Amino acid sequence: MPLRPEVHDGVRLGAAYYHEYQPYERLTADLDLMAEAGLTLIRVGESVWSTWEPQDGVFDLEWLLPVLDGAYERGIGVLLGTPTYAVPPWLQRKHPELAVRLRSGRRVPWGARQETDFTSPVFRRYAERVVRRIVTRYAGHPAVVGYQVDNEPGLHLMHNPEVFAGFVARLKERYGDVAALNERWGLTYWSHRLSSWDELWPPEGNTTPSYDLAWRRYQADLTGEFIAWQAGLVRELARADQYVTTCLAPTRPAVDDVAVNRALDVAAGNLYYAAQDGLGLPDQERRHDGGWFGQGVWQLYQSADRHRGAKQAPFLITETNAATIGGSNANYPGYEGQLRQVAWALAARGARLVEYWHWHTLHYGHETYWGGLLGHSLQPGRFYGEARRIAGEFAAAADVLRGLEPDADVAFVRSAESDWAFQHQPPLSVPGSYDSPDPRSYARIFGAFYKGFFDAGRQARIVSVPQLRGAPEEWARRHPVLVAPALYAADDATLALLDGYARAGGHLLVTFRTGYADAEARARAEVAPGPLRAAAGVHYLEYSNLRTPVPVRAAEGCGLSLGPDARATAWADGLVPDDAQPLAWYEHPHFGRWPAATSRAHGRGRVTYTGTLPDSEFAAALAEFCAPPARWADLPSTVTATSARNAGGDRVWFVHNWSWDDGVRVDAPEELVDVLSGERIGAGQAVGLGSWDVRVLRAPAGDSFP
Incomplete structure (x- = not known):
């Protein structure tokens, strides 16, 4: 069955899939369920360096082949991840000096992920070796449509001595001499004035704002340079029709959205949100920062707009809620209809892929209670059923969704x-x-x-x-x-x-x-x-x-x-x-x-x-x-109406009811057609919405709004 590339004009549904984590052999059953649900992409391989390379220089590359073959047979594309963010035990034991040092000087202990100084030439040698082996082996596989290099980069501000030495070198390039640095940073204050570069104090003791800003710029540059370096390696070996991206976690401290995406073909990242009443309108003055995930419908849209803004272009969501998110004490799966609402909201803001993290809920490890589309029973339930509905709607609306460009007031x-x-x-x-x-x-x-x-x-x-x-x-x-x-x-x-x-x-x-x-x-x-x-x-x-x-x-x-x-x-x-x-x-x-x-x-x-x-x-x-007048007037406080232009010039409206009210009615501002049902709606005619519902409506090209 021919595959459809993931960077395209339509909107697809997918899931991260880790066959190697399953408690027993069920590859055929998993892939059949995915195909039946209409999923068209899986992300694989990014978290298991110790599986790809169980011993130093000893590689096992064939374990993934049945997954790729099975996906291709079912018309499912594969986003293949490089595993550089989760290093194997043998590398940590062989090179303990690679551990990230924090501001306190403490080494990040091994046992989680992203514990390693990725700027080190030693680390780069090992990383390049495993990346080249994986991409060389699978670049020719027809299932592979793209590559995700690393994962959620920029977790730590690294204070390793070698990183600091690079920072000083970067300052020399930027400022030329210490006299300029003294003037630009105001180092007369508190007797911080330098007479030579070797007098620059390490960042863990710094209180100077200009120093701190330069340090943060440098850390973000390092992350961007690392991702660009990996993207370059992959492109040497990849097919011309395969794209390169990463999964960006925007809350990471050492990340600049624009810089990290500059060398990538398409922006991609995670977008998590508080479900249940967290998606209710009207909003109850929820906090504006959102922590590491958004709270409130407005933060869902803000996060999507930020992902699009990284390259001012369509983007991929490579991780988002399937069921519960977080630890064992935070079990708040979405209400019926909320997965569908969010998927359509992301499509409206320019997402070309909505990919759940993840397909199945893990039975062990730190993220045991981060829910997938399948729970620990591995039986299809409500979340699987809702994903199946979303995939069907995306497929049915494919022509209307082609080339969507979100509107902005x-x-x-x-x-x-x-x-x-x-x-x-x-x-x-x-x-x-x-x-x-x-x-x-x-x-x-x-x-x-x-x-x-x-x-x-x-x-x-x-x-x-x-x-x-x-x-x-x-x-x-x-x-x-x-x-x-x-x-x-x-x-x-x-x-x-x-x-x-x-x-x-x-x-x-x-x-x-x-x-x-x-x-x-x-x-x-x-x-x-x-x-x-x-x-x-x-x-x-x-x-x-x-x-x-x-x-x-x-x-x-x-x-x-x-x-x-x-x-x-x-x-x-x-x-x-x-x-x-x-x-x-x-x-x-x-x-x-x-x-x-x-x-x-x-x-x-x-x-x-x-x-x-x-x-x-x-x-x-x-x-x-x-702002100019809103295009839909007098909407109830529970309803939003957002829009985009498609490749044919039609405006497509996405009208959401973020509440339990199942009898909401809003007046159409112009003649519309329901994309999913074919219903024709006259100007001024009421549009009905059920609880936690969304209507996708098309206005013909040349409609009355700018």
């Missing part, structure tokens, strides 16, 4: 460097505390504004700072609204582009801490918001954290509509309007002298400045003020 500028800078010097305290620094400050700020636009029914695109290049006029044409949340560590050129964007006709929304520091994380020696002061028409000379939320009210006649429960939280800039119009005022005996938000016409566009962390009501009101 607003673009968000994401800054990995501002995130790193805030992890070192957070502007916010942990909620409920007086002075406990919150290293998730950037995620909280970014998330609050993303959630505001999501709650207002607007769709987003995420753009990283390195991608923010080109003519401001082009950005203004493509994106009517651009949001730069807490763009703290920013060079003058980036801020000038934002200024030019507004001049060219875009609506720029900036927040507190945007423009405050330069590219070295040094506070600018000018009145804040620095280079954006003239464009924003506002300045401030002081600021304060807020221990408790402060009510805010809309300024009269400004066009901002605020409800009585809107609040400012966590932070307040002491904004002084120069020629900007206040939008909202604090209701407080001290902070009430300052506006919480302002707006000003700038060239052909506008700049809106928000000097606080808005709660959900305030953030949604700001989104309504900035």
